[in-house]
Amino acid sequence: MTSRAEELLTLADDELILGWRNSEWTGIAPFLEEDVAFSSIAQTEIGHARAFYELAAQELGTNADELAFDRDPEEYRCAPLVELRLVPDWARTIARHWLYETADAIRIEALKSSENEAVAGLAAKIDREEVYHRIHADMWARQLRASPERGRFEGAVAELWPYALGLVEGEQRGQLCSAVGRETVDAVERGTHTEELRPLWEEMTMVRRSVAGAAW
Amino acid sequence: MVTEERVWAALAEIPDPEIPTVSVVDLGVVRAVEVEGGRVRVEFTPTFLGCPALEVMRDQMAASIRALGGEPQVDVIQDDSWSTDRITAEGRRKLRESGFAPPAPREAAPPTLVQLETSAFRCPYCGSTETRLENIFGPTPCRSIRYCSGCRQPFEQFKTI
Numbered sequence: 001m002t003s004r005a006e007e008l009l010t011l012a013d014d015e016l017i018l019g020w021r022n023s024e025w026t027g028i029a030p031f032l033e034e035d036v037a038f039s040s041i042a043q044t045e046i047g048h049a050r051a052f053y054e055l056a057a058q059e060l061g062t063n064a065d066e067l068a069f070d071r072d073p074e075e076y077r078c079a080p081l082v083e084l085r086l087v088p089d090w091a092r093t094i095a096r097h098w099l100y101e102t103a104d105a106i107r108i109e110a111l112k113s114s115e116n117e118a119v120a121g122l123a124a125k126i127d128r129e130e131v132y133h134r135i136h137a138d139m140w141a142r143q144l145r146a147s148p149e150r151g152r153f154e155g156a157v158a159e160l161w162p163y164a165l166g167l168v169e170g171e172q173r174g175q176l177c178s179a180v181g182r183e184t185v186d187a188v189e190r191g192t193h194t195e196e197l198r199p200l201w202e203e204m205t206m207v208r209r210s211v212a213g214a215a216w
Numbered sequence: 217m218v219t220e221e222r223v224w225a226a227l228a229e230i231p232d233p234e235i236p237t238v239s240v241v242d243l244g245v246v247r248a249v250e251v252e253g254g255r256v257r258v259e260f261t262p263t264f265l266g267c268p269a270l271e272v273m274r275d276q277m278a279a280s281i282r283a284l285g286g287e288p289q290v291d292v293i294q295d296d297s298w299s300t301d302r303i304t305a306e307g308r309r310k311l312r313e314s315g316f317a318p319p320a321p322r323e324a325a326p327p328t329l330v331q332l333e334t335s336a337f338r339c340p341y342c343g344s345t346e347t348r349l350e351n352i353f354g355p356t357p358c359r360s361i362r363y364c365s366g367c368r369q370p371f372e373q374f375k376t377i
Contacts, residue, residue: 033351036361040353047266047357051294121295128299128377129264131326132352139329 004116005059006077009067010190011107012052013078014167016068017197018100019045020204024087041133048126055118065215069208073201079190081163083197091144095156098141099164099180101134106175107168163188218286223249223256226280233269234356237314240273244302247293256286261298264357264377300376311374312340317347317362319374327376332360339364340371347371 001009022042029035053064060067081100086092108130111123144153157180164180165173165187177184207214227249228241240246240260247259258277262270274290281288300319303311308318317337332352336345344366351361352375359372 033353036351036355037353040357043268044264044266044357047264051265054294118295121297124296125265125294125298128296128326129266129357131377132375135327135329135332136352 002059004119005056008052008056008059008119010077011111012049012056012067013076014049014082014104015045015052016049017076017078017200018082019043019049020200021082021085022097024085025093028088030090037136041136044129044133048129051122051126055122065208069205073193073198076193076197076201077190078193078197079163079167080188080192080194081160081167083194083200084160084163085196085200089156091149091152092156092160094137094140094144095153095160096164097133098137099157099160100167101130101137102179103164103167103172103176104130105134106172106179110172157182162186166190218251218254218256218281218284220249220251222284223251223258223281223286226284227258227277230273230276230280233272235311235314235316237310238307240277242304242307242310244304244307245273245298246277247297251286254285254287255289256281256284257289257291259293260290261293261295261302263298265294266357268356300374303374315340315371316359317371317373319376322376337362337373339366339369341369342367 019042022038022045025038026035026042029038049068050064053067057063057067081096084096086096105127108123108127112120112127114120114123141153144150147153161180161182162185165176165185166189168176173184173187224241224246227246228239230240232238232240232243243263245261245263247261248257250257258281260274260277270292274292277290278288299322301322303318311318317340320335320337333349337347338345339347339362342364344364346365347362348365349360350363350370354361354372358375360375361370362373363370
């Protein structure tokens with residue numbers, strides 16, 4: 001596999017799995033506005049995953065559905081941060097949302113100057129959609145920090161911070177430290193999976209595994 | 217005989233499946249039409265990548281071209297070329313008529329929460345600018361929800377991207 005295909009799959013897997021996790025709030029968020037918000041964010045993230053899978057599929061001679069649904073859980077390249085099942089903990093959910101969107105902004109910004117025109121063009125489009133996710137994540141991070149229960153949110157950020165660092169590599173880790181105002185620590189690296197991925201994968205791929213090649 | 221003009225006219229009849237008063241041409245998602253003999257190539261720039269209406273629009277464009285006797289090739293262009301600024305004046309008028317506030321013009325810097333909360337957006341029902349942001353997100357990726365204090369109705373606002 002080329003390094004570009006690997007990079008595209010990494011991005012796609014992060015967005016797909018996070019989109020799936022975000023969708024777990026549909027119907028059970030603390031209030032209706034957040035049901036709508038998390039459902040919409042989930043839909044956008046999965047749309048971004050599809051676009052990245054399609055670019056990867058061109059290189060790998062396959063299609064987006066096969067990449068999204070027909071691989072074994074061990075083959076996914078997503079970071080452990082996105083695998084964690086955080087419902088019904090709102091503080092941890094917002095902590096991940098804020099850390100993820102902050103890290104994602106850094107890597108999308110870098111992708112916009114990719115030598116590959118298709119990747120750069122797609123990153124520029126994604127960036128403009130992600131602005132709304134960032135506004136939402138920042139708004140909630142501010143709100144929870146201003147709350148009397150801010151300790152819960154700060155505790156969740158501290159817990160998830162090593163995971164968040166694992167989303168990006170190289171100099172982007174320094175940028176992420178500055179963006180969130182934290183010191184670097186040992187990252188929870190990509191390449192291993194949490195126990196929480198498999199149950200998600202089983203649910204997500206159930207239709208494809210029941211009926212090979214199913215489309216909907 | 218398939219001509220570019222006839223293809224554009226046919227595409228102008230294809231509704232956005234989620235906002236049927238607006239056509240794909242009004243939305244500005246058709247970037248180019250090229251006709252070579254019987255072959256018709258359309259460059260289609262999606263609105264939001266997560267929009268579930270994309271496949272429907274793409275398939276309807278292909279079907280309309282076939283109905284004209286052309287052999288369609290609809291290329292989905294996933295780059296930065298579509299923005300809400302490409303929605304035509306006619307498209308904006310139709311959006312307003314269907315109860316949607318059209319998107320604000322795109323600015324050099326990305327939108328901020330303060331902007332979304334403080335900019336004056338006109339209510340598509342009563343025309344009041346006494347409206348407030350209820351939710352950045354709405355029933356589809358392209359929409360926010362606002363509330364009009366003038367006529368006391370919620371309405372949907374096309375997000376600027």
